[in-house]
Amino acid sequence: QKEVEQDPGPLSVPEGAIVSLNCTYSNSAFQYFMWYRQYSRKGPELLMYTYSSGNKEDGRFTAQVDKSSKYISLFIRDSQPSDSATYLCAMSRTLQTGANNLFFGTGTRLTVIP
Amino acid sequence: DAGVTQSPTHLIKTRGQQVTLRCSPKSGHDTVSWYQQALGQGPQFIFQYYEEEERQRGNFPDRFSGHQFPNYSSELNVNALLLGDSALYLCASSTGTGAASQHFGDGTRLSIL
Numbered sequence: 001q002k003e004v005e006q007d008p009g010p011l012s013v014p015e016g017a018i019v020s021l022n023c024t025y026s027n028s029a030f031q032y033f034m035w036y037r038q039y040s041r042k043g044p045e046l047l048m049y050t051y052s053s054g055n056k057e058d059g060r061f062t063a064q065v066d067k068s069s070k071y072i073s074l075f076i077r078d079s080q081p082s083d084s085a086t087y088l089c090a091m092s093r094t095l096q097t098g099a100n101n102l103f104f105g106t107g108t109r110l111t112v113i114p
Numbered sequence: 115d116a117g118v119t120q121s122p123t124h125l126i127k128t129r130g131q132q133v134t135l136r137c138s139p140k141s142g143h144d145t146v147s148w149y150q151q152a153l154g155q156g157p158q159f160i161f162q163y164y165e166e167e168e169r170q171r172g173n174f175p176d177r178f179s180g181h182q183f184p185n186y187s188s189e190l191n192v193n194a195l196l197l198g199d200s201a202l203y204l205c206a207s208s209t210g211t212g213a214a215s216q217h218f219g220d221g222t223r224l225s226i227l
Contacts, residue, residue: 004156006156008154034215036218041220041223042220043118043204043218043219043220043221044157044204044218045218046215046216046217046218049215088156088157090156095208095215097145097162097164097169097208097209097210098162098164098169098170099170100162100208100216101147101159101162101170101172102147102149102157102159102206102216103159104156104157104158105156106154106155106156107154107155107156
């Protein structure tokens with residue numbers, strides 16, 4: 001069993017839709033949770049970063065972490081064609097150098113149709 | 115403010131050869147981590163360098179080695195290349211204090227023939 005599971009999709013939605021992306025994990029030691037966006041032929045770009053449980057909002061993006069269920073989500077409101085990309089969840093036990101390696105999900109490929 | 119830069123962008127090698135990939139971290143960052151991303155997969159951690167020493171290592175064989183220079187830039191070396199080494203190799207930088215999240219470069223796409 002992988003430490004981080006993510007539905008690879010692909011996911012297609014019409015412009016303006018609300019998108020929900022999810023990951024589950026098995027290691028209860030994970031404390032830091034990130035969402036990265038990766039465009040084709042580019043490196044991952046950090047979108048959201050959350051410590052422990054709770055919600056965090058940044059513009060059209062909302063990240064949720066439920067540590068009791070080992071489940072994290074990213075919501076995208078009013079989705080735009082420019083949001084079309086692969087979304088990767090990532091997590092780590094700590095931010096401390098020497099132990100802060102990231103564990104990634106497979107990534108979900110999202111297409112927003114105009 | 116330059117982000118993480120990697121070179122070359124694309125490389126083609128044959129089985130058994132050796133390859134060196136290079137990374138310059140984001141300004142203000144002193145820690146470099148390397149990841150391998152196979153097609154259709156998420157990145158997998160290879161190793162991390164801080165203060166010119168390897169600080170942690172993922173589940174990769176000794177054919178994968180690295181180095182960090184005094185200016186914080188880093189190299190990833192892979193010996194005895196296998197077809198399965200074909201992937202996008204990503205460099206991520208952060209600060210040694212752990213205060214910053216990891217920021218990625220656009221990677222080097224390595225193709226093994």
